[in-house]
Amino acid sequence: xTVGKIHNQEAFLSNIAGQLGRERRTEGxxxxxxxxxxxxxxxxxxxxxxxxxxxxxxxxxIHTSVDTTTTSDLPKTLNEAxxxxxxxxxxxxxxxxxxxxxxxxxxxxLPESRAWSDEDREEMTAFAERAKIGVTxxxxxxxxxxxxxxxxxxxxxxxxxxxxEVHIALIPRSTLVPRMTxxxxxxxxxxxxxxxxxxxxxxxxxxxxxADIEMRLLVGVHGPVSAHYIIIxxx
Amino acid sequence: xxxxxSNKPFFERVxxxxxxxxxxxxxxxxxxxxxxxxxxxxxxxxTWEDWRDHAEEIRQHTxxxxxxxxxxxxxxxxxxxxxxxxAETKEEANEYIQSxxxxxxxxxxxxxxxxxxxxxxxxxxxxxxxxxxxxxxxxEWILQLDDHDPPSHIVVPALHKNKEQIRETFHEKRxxxxxxxxxxxxxxxxxxxxxxxxxxxxxxxxxxxxxxxSGSVSLVxxxxxxxxxxxxxxxxxxVMGMERIVPTWEELDVLVSMxxxxxxxxKLTSYITGLTPSKAQDEHAPEExxxxxxxxxxxxILGTKYQSALQxxxxxxxxxxxxVYRHVGGHSYGSIYPGPIGAVLTPLLEGYENNxxxxxxxxxxxxxxxxxxxxxxxxxxxxxxxxxxxxxxxxGFTEKMAMQGFAYAATHPKxxxxxxxxASPIVDRFSxxxxxPGPVKLWTQIRTLPSQKDDRFRDWFEERERRNNGGKNS
Numbered sequence: 001x002t003v004g005k006i007h008n009q010e011a012f013l014s015n016i017a018g019q020l021g022r023e024r025r026t027e028g029x030x031x032x033x034x035x036x037x038x039x040x041x042x043x044x045x046x047x048x049x050x051x052x053x054x055x056x057x058x059x060x061x062i063h064t065s066v067d068t069t070t071t072s073d074l075p076k077t078l079n080e081a082x083x084x085x086x087x088x089x090x091x092x093x094x095x096x097x098x099x100x101x102x103x104x105x106x107x108x109x110l111p112e113s114r115a116w117s118d119e120d121r122e123e124m125t126a127f128a129e130r131a132k133i134g135v136t137x138x139x140x141x142x143x144x145x146x147x148x149x150x151x152x153x154x155x156x157x158x159x160x161x162x163x164x165e166v167h168i169a170l171i172p173r174s175t176l177v178p179r180m181t182x183x184x185x186x187x188x189x190x191x192x193x194x195x196x197x198x199x200x201x202x203x204x205x206x207x208x209x210x211a212d213i214e215m216r217l218l219v220g221v222h223g224p225v226s227a228h229y230i231i232i233x234x235x
Numbered sequence: 236x237x238x239x240x241s242n243k244p245f246f247e248r249v250x251x252x253x254x255x256x257x258x259x260x261x262x263x264x265x266x267x268x269x270x271x272x273x274x275x276x277x278x279x280x281x282t283w284e285d286w287r288d289h290a291e292e293i294r295q296h297t298x299x300x301x302x303x304x305x306x307x308x309x310x311x312x313x314x315x316x317x318x319x320x321x322a323e324t325k326e327e328a329n330e331y332i333q334s335x336x337x338x339x340x341x342x343x344x345x346x347x348x349x350x351x352x353x354x355x356x357x358x359x360x361x362x363x364x365x366x367x368x369x370x371x372x373x374x375e376w377i378l379q380l381d382d383h384d385p386p387s388h389i390v391v392p393a394l395h396k397n398k399e400q401i402r403e404t405f406h407e408k409r410x411x412x413x414x415x416x417x418x419x420x421x422x423x424x425x426x427x428x429x430x431x432x433x434x435x436x437x438x439x440x441x442x443x444x445x446x447x448x449s450g451s452v453s454l455v456x457x458x459x460x461x462x463x464x465x466x467x468x469x470x471x472x473x474v475m476g477m478e479r480i481v482p483t484w485e486e487l488d489v490l491v492s493m494x495x496x497x498x499x500x501x502k503l504t505s506y507i508t509g510l511t512p513s514k515a516q517d518e519h520a521p522e523e524x525x526x527x528x529x530x531x532x533x534x535x536i537l538g539t540k541y542q543s544a545l546q547x548x549x550x551x552x553x554x555x556x557x558x559v560y561r562h563v564g565g566h567s568y569g570s571i572y573p574g575p576i577g578a579v580l581t582p583l584l585e586g587y588e589n590n591x592x593x594x595x596x597x598x599x600x601x602x603x604x605x606x607x608x609x610x611x612x613x614x615x616x617x618x619x620x621x622x623x624x625x626x627x628x629x630x631g632f633t634e635k636m637a638m639q640g641f642a643y644a645a646t647h648p649k650x651x652x653x654x655x656x657x658a659s660p661i662v663d664r665f666s667x668x669x670x671x672p673g674p675v676k677l678w679t680q681i682r683t684l685p686s687q688k689d690d691r692f693r694d695w696f697e698e699r700e701r702r703n704n705g706g707k708n709s
Contacts, residue, residue, distance in 0.1 A: 004313040004512065004524075007331070012321035012530065013302040016477075019537040025303040031482050032296055038285035039489055058502070125467065129433065145502035152520070158466040162459065180503065184488035187509075188448070191484070196315070197449045199513035199520045200466075205503050208459040210421065212374035212391065214398050215265055218421035221373050222428065223459030223506070 042144060043178035048235055051143040051176040055231070058146035062206030063219060064227040071234050075106045078170070081228055082133060085166045088112045091128045092135035094155030097170070101232070107135070116157035125159055134164035134224070138171045140186060144179040145205050148229070152200035161204060167224040169204070174235035237325070237356040238585050240385035241569045245592035252564040258387070258395040262564050265394055269555045272500025273606075280496075290493045291610040293486045294546035297478075298537070304447040304480050305528065311450030317512030317524045325355035325531050332439075332472060333360055335525055339470050341366055341436035347454065347461035348372035349441025350389065350549060351476045351529055353571045354584070357439075368439075369431045371460040373424055377401055380408045387565030387573065389551040390498050395564060428460070438464035438521070442475035443548075444490055445526075448483040451511040452526065455494055457504045465510055471521040473510075477528050478545040484509075490548055493608040497550035532584040540619055544579050546609040551576075553603035553613055559596050568593060575603035575613045579620065587624055594620035 017024040043054065052068070059066045069077035082090065089112040098104055098115075107113050114127055128134065136156070138148035148169040152158055161167050177183065180203065191197050208223030219225055241248055252258065277283040297304055309319040322328035336344065344361055346352065346368060358368045370379040374393035378384045381404045386392030393401075398415040405411035405423060413419045440461050442452040452473045454461035465471050481487045487509075495501045512524035536545055554560050554574030565573035570581040570590070578593040594617045603613040 002316045004316050004318040006309050006313050006319045006321075008321040008323070008327075009306065009309055009319070012323060012477075012528070013306055015323070015530075015534050016302045016305070016537060019534045020299065020301070021538050025300055026306060027303075029300045029303040031486075032292075034289060034292060036285045036289045036292075038280070038282040038289060039492065041282065042280070062505070125433075129429070142503070147503055158462070158520075162462050162466060180488045180492060181485075184484040187484040191449045196513065197451065197484075197509070197511050199511050201451075201509040202462070203503060203507035203509075205501075205505050207505065208457070209505055210373045210458045211499075212372070212377065212393055213401055213417040213420055214261070215268060215391065215394075216417045218373075218417055221421050221425050221458050222371070222463055 039179070039181040042181070046143070046178060048173050048176055051178065052173060052231060054143040055141065055146055055171075055176065055229075058144065059206075059229060062146045062227075063209070064146060064206040064229055066229045066231065068231045068233060071101065071232055074101055074170075074230070074232055075103060077230055078103060078135075078168075079106050081168055081230060082106070082110065085168070085226065085228065086132050088133075089114075089127070089131045090133040090135060091116060091124075091131040091160050091164060093137065093157070093160055095137050097137045097172075101170075116155055116160055118154055118157070124157060125163070128157070128159040128163040131164040133166045133168060134160040134162070135168045135170065136161050138169050138175050140177060140183045141171050141175045142179050142183060142203070142205075143176055146229075147180070147203050147205040149183050150202040150204065151198040152202075153198060158200050158202070161202065162223050165220075165224060166226045166228065167204070167207070168228045168230065171229055171231045172234045173231055238354045238571055238581060239569060239589065240571055241566065243569070245567075245569065245596075248567045248569055249563045249596075252567040253562060255395070255564065257397050258564045259562070261394050261397070262388075263561050265388070265391055266555045266557075266561055269390075269499060269551075270606075273497055273552060273555070274500075276496045276500040276502065286489070286493060287608055287610050290489055290548075290608055291546065293481065293489060294548075294609045295543075297480060297482060297486075298542060298545055301478065301480070301537070304482060305477060307447040308445050308450055308480055309526075309528070311448065312512055312524075312526055313450070315450060315512045317450060317526055320525065320527045321530075322527055323530045325529070328355050328474065328527050328529050328531070329357055329360035331525075331527055332357060332474070333364055335470065335472060335523075336361060336364055336366055336437060339436055339523075341470070343367045343369065343431070343435045344437045344439055345369045345371050345431050345435035345464050345468065346375075346438075347440040347456065347464045348375050348392070349439070349474060350571060351441055351531075352439065352474050353386075354476075355474075355529060355531060357474070369428075369435070371428055371431065371464060372456075373421070373428075373458060373460075376424065376428065377404060380404050385566065386571065389549055389554060389572070389574075395566070428463075432463040432467050435464075435468045437470045437472060438468035439472045439474065440464055442473045442479055442526075443494065444487055445475055445480045446482075446484055446487050446509070447480055449511055451484075451509045453487060453491065454506075454508045454510070455491060455504050456506050456508075457499070457501075459506045462506055462508055465508065465521065469521055470523045470525070471510075472525045472527065474527045474529060477530050477533055479548075490609075494548050494550050497548075497552040497606075497608040536583050541579070541583055541616055543611050544576070544583060544616060546611050547576055547580070548609055549576075550608060552606040552608060553611075556602040556606045558598055558600065558602070563596070568596070575617070576611070579611075579613055579616045582620060587627060591624050591628075594618075594624065
């Protein structure tokens with residue numbers, strides 16, 4: 001792996017230590033035992049069913065439509081959603097879960113659709129920009145804020161959830177957690193145990209919005225104009 | 236632009252603000268809405284004070300160990316292929332950014348909103364290279380098109396502009412022919428900005444918080460423009476104030492949650508993006524990732540009584556409750572950091588010379604201190620500034636005399652009684668006129684001095700007692 005360059009570090013950090021009136025600290029600093037951690041209490045002990053209800057309620061606040069379905073009905077539900085939003089062109093992740101949930105036939109049957117490929121960045125970006133719909137799978141789902149957490153990885157292009165007019169996120173119920181706290185713990189664990197975190201972690205809660213003109217809500221000024229979640233009752 | 240957005244004198248700026256009726260109603264409307272939403276979303280948690288305590292503890296611990304966490308951050312970012320530049324001054328920061336742009340032979344830079352790049356005047360530095368800089372936050376883009384009108388609010392930069400003014404700007408600068416309906420204006424901006432994202436060579440963002448344990452930067456937005464800026468151009472530069480750092484992702488959770496709730500009353504904004512330089516495993520991340528860590532006067536605040544000002548997470552909650560900001564608007568502060576935090580921070584970063592009025596532009600009602608999610612004692616810091624300014628200036632003659640006179644009168648009851656009565660006819664002469672003498676002048680330029688014609692409280696009270704007693708007896 002190429003190592004990047006660091007410029008001016010020592011002088012800069014020595015100055016900071018000097019201003020703080022002590023020697024440079026280069027090691028041995030531990031996070032203290034925090035006195036309070038209220039984030040742990042939010043929806044503590046809620047079941048997956050309860051978290052699902054909280055998520056659905058929150059979707060009303062973040063301008064996101066939502067379907068619930070079973071694993072066996074998922075292909076049908078996705079198909080209906082695609083039709084509702086104008087179906088094609090569609091771009092989706094090269095993600096193992098599309099195969100395991102039996103969704104390839106649904107997407108391949110569209111007049112124009114492509115799975116993300118890392119091979120040709122320019123061409124894929126242009127396609128995603130033209131695409132009507134982008135389909136992703138949530139890696140972790142936050143009930144409190146109605147957020148899907150997407151970890152970048154080979155085949156899981158960032159543009160799929162960003163450039164198309166509609167973003168459809170597939171949410172296995174097994175991925176539901178109370179809030180951002182549990183996702184942060186998981187990323188912290190990845191760093192400690194696997195030595196790395198995904199190059200891009202996206203927390204996405206509904207469509208793009210802005211309130212820059214007279215404080216009025218404008219949806220889709222930059223990213224998707226619509227967001228749609230499909231919750232799969234797999235657990 | 237730099238931290239300073241106007242060279243006009245303070246009272247001239249204030250007067251302009253007070254005369255701008257649209258701005259004033261926009262500001263009070265925004266304050267009410269943002270503060271209302273914040274109150275709702277914090278009440279819902281039921282443990283807001285615990286959250287504030289936790290956030291404060293995190294910020295204090297990080298500042299106390301800032302050199303350690305910045306080193307950890309830089310080493311982790313570099314180990315994964317990122318380039319980290321520590322910039323003591325704004326000139327050093329701009330030179331480094333220019334060097335990257337030159338090497339890439341970039342013709343177009345697309346930017347997501349960032350306070351620190353405003354503070355260091357980065358856009359001008361880039362334009363010197365014959366390279367275009369496009370602001371991509373909708374509000375910032377509007378201001379940029381409108382001949383670089385300065386922002387007036389940290390979270391809602393174009394708050395002072397109405398939709399007709401925006402339509403006019405779009406029409407004049409980009410040939411827009413449709414209505415002033417915000418939806419239509421927004422669709423037009425979408426089309427225009429898409430082209431910019433796709434054709435830019437370099438993307439530049441700020442950084443809400445950097446995460447030391449993994450060398451990541453995080454960006455909190457609703458529009459998703461930061462995602463565009465970091466996903467599309469091949470070179471990415473993130474510019475961060477050196478204090479914007481957390482130890483691990485677990486503290487990131489807490490501060491991001493506080494930021495979103497305090498700024499706009501949302502549980503999380505539409506997009507929160509964590510980016511880590513990581514060439515080894517990547518799909519279509521930028522090919523080059525640079526992080527510029529900026530001091531620009533911040534280190535001078537460390538180890539002083541003002542250190543807690545560096546806890547700020549730029550949520551604008553203090554601005555949204557400030558009665559002074561409500562009346563004078565963001566431009567009156569003359570700084571890219573308006574409101575109570577601006578009145579604390581601007582003199583620290585830029586010195587007292589041009590900013591000595593700012594700490595006095597406060598009612599010291601402490602609403603800002605109560606609102607602050609990381610518990611910066613804002614009104615106390617404003618008082619500290621006042622003390623330091625008076626000490627520094629050794630007090631103007633008039634002010635000193637007035638204060639000494641008051642101190643004498645206040646400690647001598649006979650004098651105070653006499654003074655109260657004697658003052659009435661004198662003060663009344665100025666109360667409804669344009670100006671008064673000495674220290675009263677600044678007040679009467681802006682406000683009507685309360686009339687002294689009515690009874691003094693003591694007289695009124697005695698009279699009331701007398702009447703009540705009379706009533707009882709009859």
